[in-house]
Amino acid sequence: MLGLMQDRPLLISQIIDFAAASYPDVEIVSRSVEGPIHRYGYRDAARRSKQLAEALLGLGVKPGDRVGTIAWNGYRHFELYYGVSGIGAVLHTLNPRLTPDHVAYIANHAEDKVVFVDLNLLPIVEGVIDRLPLVKHVVVMTDRAHMPASSKVKNLLCYEELIAGQPGTLVWPEFDERTASSLCYTSGTTGNPKGVVYSHRSTVLHTWMMCSGAVLGLTPDNTVLPVVPMFHANAWGLVYAAPMSGSALVLPGPALDGASIYALMDAEKVDISAGVPTVWLALLNHCEQNGLKLAAMKRTLIGGSAIPRAMIERFWREHEVEVVHGWGMTEMSPLGTATRFNRGERALPDQQRHDIQAKQGRPVFGVEMKIVDDAGADLPKDGVASGDLLVRGPWIVNGYMKGEGKGAFTSDGWFHTGDVSKIEPDQSMVITDRSKDVIKSGGEWISSIDLENAAMGCPGVAEAAVIGVAHPKWDERPLLIVVRKPGADVSKEQVQEFLVGKIAKWWTPDDVQFIDAIPHGATGKILKTALRAHFKDYTLPTA
Numbered sequence: 001m002l003g004l005m006q007d008r009p010l011l012i013s014q015i016i017d018f019a020a021a022s023y024p025d026v027e028i029v030s031r032s033v034e035g036p037i038h039r040y041g042y043r044d045a046a047r048r049s050k051q052l053a054e055a056l057l058g059l060g061v062k063p064g065d066r067v068g069t070i071a072w073n074g075y076r077h078f079e080l081y082y083g084v085s086g087i088g089a090v091l092h093t094l095n096p097r098l099t100p101d102h103v104a105y106i107a108n109h110a111e112d113k114v115v116f117v118d119l120n121l122l123p124i125v126e127g128v129i130d131r132l133p134l135v136k137h138v139v140v141m142t143d144r145a146h147m148p149a150s151s152k153v154k155n156l157l158c159y160e161e162l163i164a165g166q167p168g169t170l171v172w173p174e175f176d177e178r179t180a181s182s183l184c185y186t187s188g189t190t191g192n193p194k195g196v197v198y199s200h201r202s203t204v205l206h207t208w209m210m211c212s213g214a215v216l217g218l219t220p221d222n223t224v225l226p227v228v229p230m231f232h233a234n235a236w237g238l239v240y241a242a243p244m245s246g247s248a249l250v251l252p253g254p255a256l257d258g259a260s261i262y263a264l265m266d267a268e269k270v271d272i273s274a275g276v277p278t279v280w281l282a283l284l285n286h287c288e289q290n291g292l293k294l295a296a297m298k299r300t301l302i303g304g305s306a307i308p309r310a311m312i313e314r315f316w317r318e319h320e321v322e323v324v325h326g327w328g329m330t331e332m333s334p335l336g337t338a339t340r341f342n343r344g345e346r347a348l349p350d351q352q353r354h355d356i357q358a359k360q361g362r363p364v365f366g367v368e369m370k371i372v373d374d375a376g377a378d379l380p381k382d383g384v385a386s387g388d389l390l391v392r393g394p395w396i397v398n399g400y401m402k403g404e405g406k407g408a409f410t411s412d413g414w415f416h417t418g419d420v421s422k423i424e425p426d427q428s429m430v431i432t433d434r435s436k437d438v439i440k441s442g443g444e445w446i447s448s449i450d451l452e453n454a455a456m457g458c459p460g461v462a463e464a465a466v467i468g469v470a471h472p473k474w475d476e477r478p479l480l481i482v483v484r485k486p487g488a489d490v491s492k493e494q495v496q497e498f499l500v501g502k503i504a505k506w507w508t509p510d511d512v513q514f515i516d517a518i519p520h521g522a523t524g525k526i527l528k529t530a531l532r533a534h535f536k537d538y539t540l541p542t543a
């Protein structure tokens, strides 16, 4: 027997319509790329999202078409989140920190038709536009007064002019809730970046959980500042969660240093935030050096990399800010776990509470987790056994764009995270290692394979391997390990010099270590576990 309830589709456009009606004057405050602070309420944001949608239809954008963005957290980007997905097109957020080669690869793979770009990121588009035959329009997210001239991109469009004449009266179309809504590429696996295609349904379900007391507990009393970029798994869903719950939203633009974030938090009385550990370290240090307190802040969601325990302690001791440790992935929309306290735990002494917060946390409702051994057999959740972490749930990827990366999915519906972990009897998950061959530095991925391939081209290098080593600021940095060719005397400086221009500058390995032989497994693959064990006491040079 089926239930007799209405089967209304869950659509992203409903969130902005709801916010416009219920919280019309609750503000979105943005530090604009042009400089000044911009503020307006959800009603105006909704109207402008509709104007944008009307303009997109005018440009010939059809349901299913991909619309790229290369932009910081700001109000026009917010309008794109709703305007693009609202008409059934797919919002493709590109990461401006990627190399030009990756940007070109991703935009072509996604088949982006229109690209919206922030004023100060236009050079990225200029650098690759010759390689983007499918892009029909490039729109600069600014007004006429700030429009740049570009000799490289023909017929640049101006965002404000594009939407200016539009009525803003569009009624959002209704369609299947499983329709693609947005697209994010992740390099968090081996090989080329892969596309994760979110649906309206997955996004709305994920947003409900983000809002809930199990994660952030958002209400109309809150003011939320996502430091996590809108090109990182949809700013962890906060640009949907804030309007859904009537919270004010503060968007920091390109200024992500400690002083700028503090100034915005202080001025807007931000009480909830979210971001990767590196940005919080900068903020904590800025506060310490200047004798400042995060007076309004109540809690912050930190994830994307392991959080140093000292950070949890400092937030509490110095600012009475509760750290909610989250673990997740682009492939999980991204929420997987969050360390909110269970009944009774809040009353525990500080150190015991910090023990709980230092773990990656318990899964939220909607996310199932298990660990398996190398043969795929389930391991016990006893806090001792450690194995490959698998997840499933309604906001977890079911396949990558264009059928790639099939090996990450089991035939019975689980997704391989590439993290290695143990799970305790109370469901707390603790990451112990990573089976995927990537390094996470300051919240961004560095591909060890790309680095190894680049280094292998260096004269005198017989073999190269890259592992991540702990770093106090960036969490991890790459260490390049090289076996010299017989008779060669290539030096660290020569290898680093050779890599210039072949990789993004911030990918440059912090050190090069030379060894006699790199260990290999049975199939000839480099044994990164053995290398990591070999270098376990190694520390990076401090220069």
Ligand code: AMP
Residues within 6 Å of the ligand: 186, 188, 233, 302, 303, 304, 305, 306, 307, 325, 326, 327, 328, 329, 330, 331, 334, 360, 417, 418, 419, 431, 434, 440
């Ligand atoms: P991304 O897709 O960029 O969000 O990266 C997801 C990956 O980042 C995970 O699979 C982990 O390897 C890592 N990660 C995310 N959150 C945490 C965390 N709280 N602790 C340790 N690693 C994390």
